[in-house]
Amino acid sequence: MLCPKCHKDNIAVIDSRDTDDESIRRRRQCVKCRYRFTTYERIEPIKFMVTKKDGSSEPYDRSKVIRGISLATEKRGISPRTIERLVDSIEQQLIQAGESTITSRNIGDLVIKHLKKLDEVSYIRFASVYKVFRTPKAFANELKKLNKK
Ligand SMILES: [Zn+2]
Secondary structure, rough: OOOOOOOOOOEEEEEEEEOOOEEEEEEEOOOOOEEEEEEEEEEOOOOOOOOOOOOOOOEEOHHHHHHHHHOOOOOOOHHHHHHHHHHHHHHHHHHOOOOEEEEEHHHHHHHHHHHHHHHHHHHHHHHHOOOOOHHHHHHHHHHHHHHHH
């Protein structure tokens, strides 16, 4: 990106915020001549189909994933920004995997992997809601592991 005034390419971002779901507004300043200007970047929503447990599919819905994570991380002091970043990396991983079908299970597994690193209480909450543990015993064992720490 070049400065509109002096055409140097040393531009700093001084502020950025989401204007709506589809664009980010950034205040920028040329480091050279101090000229300030604003740019808008469109966020490309990620589109793919998700196959559900019952075999039906639906378009991927980022807000659903965020909602699930928000519930699991409630009162754990995890910022919405962190959750957004977490979902960003999950989406990147889903895309990079390049599978022709993505299942709700794939997404759940990735969320769990990330939550486990981020916060173990959130991880357990999420995992229990999404019934990752096949048996009550498996769930109890996971809790026991946590309590030992
Ligand atoms: Zn400039």
